Amino acid sequence: MSVTETLNEGLKRGYDILITAKELAETVDAKLKEAQPNVEIKGFRKGKVPLAMLKKQFGQQVLGEAMQESVDGAMNAHFETSGDRPAQQPDVKMTNEDWKEGDDVNVSLAYECLPTVPETDFSAIKLERNTVKASDEDVKEAMANLAETAQEFEDKKKGSKAKDGDQVVINFLGKVDGEAFDGGQADDYPLVLGSNSFIPGFEAQLVGAKAGDDVEVKVTFPEEYGAENLAGKDAVFECTVNAVKGPVAAELNDELAKKFGAEDLADLEKQITARLEEEYKGAARLIMKRDLMDALDKLVDFELPEGLVTAEANQIAHQLWHEENPEVEGHDHPEIETTDEHTKLATRRVRLGLLLAEVGQIQEITVTDAEMQQAIIQQAQQYGPNAQQFFEFIQKNPEAQQQIRAPLFEEKVVDYIVENAAITDKEISKEDLQKAVEALED
Known part of the structure; x- marks a missing residue:
């Protein structure tokens, strides 16, 4: 040989x-x-x-x-x-x-070949770490919003007309071509007007109704409606309004706090303060990470494999095209050409990706099984009753596992670099933090 x-x-x-x-x-x-x-x-x-x-x-x-x-x-x-x-x-x-x-x-x-990544002195990088304290106003607003989610409804004055935000308690019977259909009937159904929980146009026709009124609601089922026998069909719902109720915000007290798992109102306030500041901390990290990547992009330069850059540019162009054309779900579309801007962004991503991978390898940074398990559980929670299917998919799919592992690895490498960089803490307002986060999208 x-x-x-x-x-x-x-x-x-x-x-x-x-x-x-x-x-x-x-x-x-x-x-x-x-x-x-x-x-x-x-x-x-x-x-x-x-x-x-x-x-x-x-x-x-x-x-x-x-x-x-x-x-x-x-x-x-x-x-x-x-x-x-x-x-x-x-x-x-x-x-x-x-x-x-x-x-x-x-x-x-x-x-x-993968290139030789030069050694980098991360202590030469200067970063600002923003901190934001949750103000009394922020906490009060968050608690008020929490109370609003726990709102109840009380009967309005006799003869009151229903308006958006009110709850109407109705009996209804739906018919298509004069025939009742499965799932089109209910008694004493509580419906909040303006919630858009019913077929488009349904709730608007109940605005102005009073307790005791009979209302004929005419709607058209959407073309993409789940039940094929109803999709695109005109329907008439015979509705009887049993009651009209107005929203009443829950009172902020110890009783409400216990409903949300706190010991009392003071404990709930502490929990909300901590949650807000944790959210601010997460947003501040995004800003610092972008600043770090900008600094690394200027500090480190080395030759890149053309194939990796081309593949990344194609992926960026493809993703952006689909964002601009959300109605196209599959890949049956014209060939998407890359631009200089796509290639520029791809070059940055590949260079930084190779740098972070090299730092992680040298420092023997790994993602533990416990960290992977926690990340998988967090993602599975988004799938509700289908969480078990998600678990099984991840277990059988190494590529899907890598998609979860990669960002975890990147965050740990970023943590290492930040620990070795020159950090200055800076307290800013929530408004300035929001502006900085919005700037990340530009």
């Missing part, structure tokens, strides 16, 4: 690998001999099948395996000897397409 270099330009590498017919035949014989003790063929005792018969019956299959193992072995030996780390899956092609058994095997190997 021989490996001949054909290209060494920047990060690009090319090699011709020659596997002789003799080497291949020896590998085939070795594999057949290894299997021989366990092979049993009619007319021969187990382990006594002649090698020539094994080669005749299984030779072609083993030859294919031997070729693949030989190529893989040559590649692994080359990477171990050279120290190269391919940036992407190498391009491996058999060049003698007219190959037949007994011929040498010629293979071309092409790839781009």
